[in-house]
Each structure stands twice: as structure tokens, then as C-alpha cells.
Amino acid sequence: MQILTTEQALALAPDAASVKAGQGLANPGKWVSLGRDDRAVWGECQGSGKEPYRTQADLYGPAFHCSCPSRKFPCKHGLGLLLLLAANPARVPEAAPPPWVSEWIARRDASAEKKATTPEAAPADPETVAKREADRQKRALKREDRVRAGLAELQTWLDDLARQGLAHAKQQSAQFFDAMAARMVDAQAPGIARRLRDWPGVFASGDGWADRALAEAGALQWLLHGFSRVESLPDALRASVRNAIGWTVPEQELAGAEPVRDCWQVVGQVVEEEEKLRVQRTWLVGSETRRPALCLSFAAINQPLDASLIAGTLIDASVVFHPSGSPLRAVVRERHGAARPLEKTAARASFDDALAETANLLSGDPWLERTPWLVRDCVPLRIGDGFLLRDSLGAVAPISRRFTNGWPLLAVSGGAPVTVFGEWNGHTLFPLGVVDERGFIALGGSLS
């Protein structure tokens, strides 16, 4: 059975308040009953109501179910249950699941099976199908028009910016960029909106800001070029242009994609907040294929993010990629067994190798903002007031100043080579995990 560590359980918490409340419930005294088997863990927790809440977690997911009225996910009871199990499995006796647990597990298995075998239930009436398809096409055309109008405005805005110079643009308030970003949201080009909101940060990023700002302006210009001739582009590149602008591929369009089965190493996870939205990026790297995959999960603040992928695990799974010139974004289609702890990693030998992979990815999709680097035998260095990473050939890559776990990374290495996973943005590396002789240690969250 896969028992999560405290660290991994805490990573599932939707917010800081849940961490605290969950910690409080990681106390056997708060539970009327507790039990577990290979698949699930469950307990009854006396809350403020008359009946105790029935809380259960499917360890294969992990997935949660609780009879409490909380809208957080997992709720504090579910989190407390996993924390309790992590801290001392002996306090949760092995037992046969009560009916309310076995029935829920059975329902989960049934619905997973249904999802896997039966595609969309076909509507009976061909007329409805035709109408639906016509509506969809109408909506799609309308969006194309809006995007086209919005991008024409963006071209004018970008022209002004280039003509007046970056030094002038740097003087603008964040409002100046936010207003244009809001315009892009209206134009249904959220991918561009997100990039524009990063501009004030680029201007404030210290040495080299002008290089980064010009590179970003150039990338937007190429995106405008791409969209202006999107119909004549090859399919894959067209998909990349549309992804960068903010089109998403509907689930059903992925149905025909060829799944890639591998033992996927879950090498990093990070959650960022963007405009009242939490975005979780989970990076997988295939043990056999060496292929990287990026699983995204979006949620409103306080709403659940996908909790099924845990950094530091190894999963045998079939993964489907979104179409792109360099397919990276992916969804896990099917699992072939429970997750195991990630102990050894199949990593690149040097930054040059990681960079070759980056160049390869950029050649298919030049708008990728981050590329994954999984490199072995790296030594983190503290020089001046910043951190660097040096590979076995002596090459160094700067570590992002936004990265707050520089000291823990240094502590784990102790000056000895370690395997590091991180996101490379073309200028700096943002580490999300490190592997030492004990195994994988996540760096994407808080370590204090």
C-alpha cells in the first residue's frame, strides 16, 4: 500500500487554513473510529453535528469523500486522516472496510471503468447532433473573430511600445499592462493576457530586464505572425499557435490521440496563483521514453486542485498529449497500478543535454515559456547573495531569484552532486525537486 509522507499529504491542502485544521485532526483522539486496508483509509470524526462525519480516502487516487458540509477539497477531515496515517500508521488499524467505504470504492471503480470503456453516449437523434455541431462551429467562428480583432489591437499596442522604446515602457504603471491584459481576456486570448500580466515583473527583475523584455516582445510579434497565417500552417504548428493564444483542446478531441505508456517519474509540482485562479503544474518524465509531460490543473482559490499526481512517485500509466508542434501538455488517461516512491531517476548527464532537449522543444513550439530540465550530478553553489547550479562538466546555470528553497537545496547536496529537476525559462532555473541517496525531495512548496 502506498502511504503518503506528511510532506506529500500537506501538499494536498487547498490553503494554509486547511493545513492548520488538518494538523489539528491528525490526532487519534478526535476520531470515533479509524481503519484502513490496502486500498482505502477511513474514519468517523465527531464534528459539531450529532452524527460523526464519515471521512474516507482512496489511496489509489488519492481521492476523498466526506459527509461534512465543507466545500474545500480535500476537507480538513480528509487531510487529517492522511496526516494521521503518515505520522503513525500503527494508530490506524487494518480492518475490513465498512459498507459505506466499500460501496464508495465500488462506485469509483465502476465510474472509472465506464469512463475508460464507453466514450460519449451517442445521442439518439441525428438532427440534434447536426444542430449541436452547427452551434459549436458558430461559437468557434465567433471566437476566431474576437481573437482576430483583439490581436489587431495588440499589434498596434506593440508597435507603439517598440517605437517609444523599452525605457519608456518601463516607466508605465502595472495598470498599463493590466488594461491590455484585460482587453485580451475580453478578446478570448487568455494565453496572451497571462503573458502581458508578467511584464511589470520583467521590468522589475533587475539586471538583464531589457533582454528579457525584448525577447518577450519578439515572441508576441511572432505569435501575431503565426495567427495571421494560422490557416496555412502545418497542423502541429497551428496547434502551438492556438495553445499560446489560449485555445484549449476539448477532452473529446483527445480521444483519438495515441496514448504513451511508460513508467512516469513525477519529478516536480508547483502551484502558482494567477488572477484569482490557482494553477498547478505537475511535470512527468518517462523512465523509458525520457519524454517530458506537463499536467495542468486549474482551480479557483479554495477549490480543489487535482490531487492524483504526487511529486516523488513513479506511476505506470498511459498518457495522452495535447496536439502541439512540441507536445508537452498531457493528461493521464489510464493508470496501470499504484504509485511507487521515486528512488532513482533517469536524468540527463549535463546542462548541454538538457539544453539540446530545450532547443528541440522550442523548434516545435517557440512559445514555450518553460522547459523541463532533469539533470544528474549537479552541485548547487552559493555565490554572493544568489544560488547557482553547476553540472559535472563545470557549466553553471543561475537559479531563479524567486526560488525560496535555495538553502534547503544546498543543504540536501552538502556540496556533493545531486540530481535536480527544474523549470528553465531561458534565463534561470526554478528547481522543483532534488534526489539524494534517500530519494526524491520536493522543492516546489514550503520547507519551513
Place this chain on the structure above:
Amino acid sequence: MSAWNDYVTAALLGSGKGPPPSLPANLHSLLAKAGAGNDEVRFLTRAGALALSRRAGWKSARSEFEICPCEPEGTAPVGRASAGHLRAMLAGRCAAALPEWLGVVARLGRHAPSEYLPALLDRARLNPPLRPLVMAAGGHRAQWLAAQNPAWAFGTAESSELWETGTRDQRAAILRGLRANAPSDARAKMQAVWQSEPADTRAAFIAELATNLSHDDAPFLEGILDDRSKEVRRGAIDLLARLPTSPFVARMLARATPLVRFAGGGFLSRPSLEVTLPADPDAGGIRDGLDPKAFGQQKELGEKAVLLVLILSSVPLSNWTDTLRREPAALLKAAEKNEFARALETGWAWAALRQRNIAWAEALLDSPTAPHVEFLPAEPLLAVLPEAARAERLAVTPRAGGLKISDAAWQSLAAQLYSFSGHLPAALAREVLAALRHESANGIPRHLRGIAESFLLRLPPALLPSAATGWPLEQEGVAEFVELLNFRHDALSALTQA
């Protein structure tokens, strides 16, 4: 990549200010067809292509920066479950159990997971008592790490720079560390800078000599009797009085001997203890700290009685049992009737504290006459006793139901419980636990929560499983305490089992 720099310069000023800079030949031919659009579009198109080619062909810098790797740990890391307990404590759950946990990790010859060392060092920076625990549980890695961050300088072996420029506390800590292993080196280090240090620093340094105090320190301490600062002089006297072979103690003994003796004792009457008050101090006496105003303006003791206390406090207690040929209890009994009984007891109690004399401390605690504790060091006499004897005496209080009466009784019990360096002896722990349960039938009283937490942290591990059961969990404040007990049990057993 000078072409790129040309583009950045042009972009800063605005692309309209001149013709677009030239491109490297390979890009130039590639972009020949991408000529559509106005000047700005052409400029950004070329800049974007250049940026992408730079990004794809990023050349890393090289660094020959020498890094001295940490030496391998001789100890085993703690297990996964224990790493989870540490993570939970750092996240705020049962954080009070952290010092004990760190101590056990070090004692078992294990070390804490390296990824948490920065968080632990940060805590230790803000909380000095945690420092030795973090350094001991952090292994070589903690020292290696601390050496790289000035904020964690407390964790590094002594650096000459820190001794020169550190704060008073940092420098005192350096002396403390040195004193533990090489006492005379520490003294020499202190002497070398002595003349140039301000009084508060001198006072802080002198206190560090208490560690591994020996006869070798006497000459230096004698010299300090002429120090300008009264506080520094007092610090020296306090240490000299603990050195029975020091000339200071010999002088005090000469002053004391004529003051206390047995007299009378005829056929039917027992000999009684007679006290002669000391004369006004001469120059030598003043140098030795004999100041009738030593305790300031007060009504409890007369000026001569103050001198008596000061003299007695610096005389070996064995002197009295040897010359007067009585056991401590008998001497105290004989002193009871004397008009200066409390002054005698105060002087002797002070001496018992300085000399860690168990027999005298026992006798003083049993004596019905109370010393003037307000003139004594804060440490209670009970602290002189071995833990078992101390526990036996303390256990009487809760057993007699003495704690139900007042909050003050709990406070004073708590102060004495804190004098136990580690866990409480089992018998005492059971007594106090029973008293606490009794008080907590309707929830733990608010005024007892602080005391109860520190008490529960000192319960010996073997008692934890039974201590955690049978509480009225629904009552206010109880569940938190039971959680602390359960957490300690889980965390400590995870360390010892794995």
C-alpha cells in the same frame, strides 16, 4: 552575440530612432522573406528571431568556484515517519515537542533530514536555547551549512572574525564553547582583551568561567577584585567562593572562625551556639566584597548581619562540621534559638548553593527556620539535591492535596519541576499527573495551561500511553494536551523503533 546587444540598445531607445541593426548572416537569409509590415513589426520580428536563437543556443557560463563538500555523516538519518513528524512540528503542530525530539535524535546517534536544516537553523537563530540541540541533531551538515550563512554564525566553530566583531552574546558563546574543552585557553583569550572591554562585556565574560571552574582560575579572579565595576567584582567573588583552595576563601575563613562557636554547656544545659557579629570591614575586607549595603536599603537584616551573611557564604561548609563537630542538622538545631538564626541560615544556604553541598541542602530544607531567600540567588536549594531526592520532596506537595488551594502553589511547583534537566522521575510525574487530572475534570483551567504544557513535555516517554487515556476530551483545552501526549509518543517511538 553583439547583434543582440545592438537590438537591445535600439529597443531601449525606440525602434524608430535609426535603421534596424544588422543580423548574423544565417538569420538574415532566413528572415529575408519575413519582410512584411511596418518598421516596428520588422524590428520586433528580427529581435524575436534573434532572441529565440539565443535561447535555443544558450551558452552556459563556467565556474571554477571551489566548494568544500561536507564530510559524510557518521550517523544514520532518521526514518521517513520521523521526517514527517519534524515536518509537522515545523508546520506548527505540537511545536513544543521540538526541543525534546532534537535531543533524542542526537542521543540516538541519528541526524535530522538535511532539507529541514535551514528551517531549523532559522528557528535556532531566533531561539538561542534551541541552538545546541539543532547543531547536535543536524550533524556535520548543519555546521557545513551554517558556515555559509552569516545569519547562522552561532552554528559555526569559532571564527577569529566573529571573536573580533561579534556581539557580546556571540563572543560569550565562543568562550563557552572553548571553556568546555580547553578552559585555560578560554581564560587566556579573555585575559588578552580584558583591559579594553566595557564593564558589561567583562561581566558577561566572567560568568563564562563558571564552566569548568578550577584552581587555575584563582589568580586571574583575585586580580579582578580590583576591577572598576562592582558587577564584575561580584561575578569574580561568586566564583572565588566556590574554590576552597583560593586565597580569597582562606581570608574569609580567617574572618569567620572567631564569629561562630559553642559556648557554655554545663551539667544540665546543652552548649549553645554563640554568634559574634563582625567588626567594620578594613580595606582588605572591602576589597573582598564586604559591603554592609550589599543588599541595598532594607529592614530585614542589620548592616553587621549582612556582613555575617557575606562571610558565611564564602566559607567552606565543611569548616563548620569539622571544627564544631556536629552534623548540619544538629548545627541548625543549635542555631534555632540564636537571635541571628535567619542570618546564619541565609549565609549557609548561599554557601550550600555555591558548593552544591547536598547534606547541608537537605538539612536546610528540613529546618523550620527559613533563610532570607530574597537575598539569595534565584536557584532554589532543592536544585542542589540529586534528582531522585528532589522528586521525593516535590511529590509530597501534590500528594498532600496542596495544589488545589492556589495557583501560586502550582507556579512554585512548576518552577521547581523546571529544575529537572530532562524527563521527570516516574513517581513524581505520576503524582503531578494525578493532581492535574483532578484539576481538569471540567477542562484544564486557563491559568494552568502554560504549566500543564511544560509538565506534559517532561513526562517520561514510558508513561505517555497511559497518560494519554482517560481524559474528558470534550472539555475545553483537553484535546490539545492529549494530542501533545500522543504526538510525543508517536514521534519518540518512531525514532527509537526505526
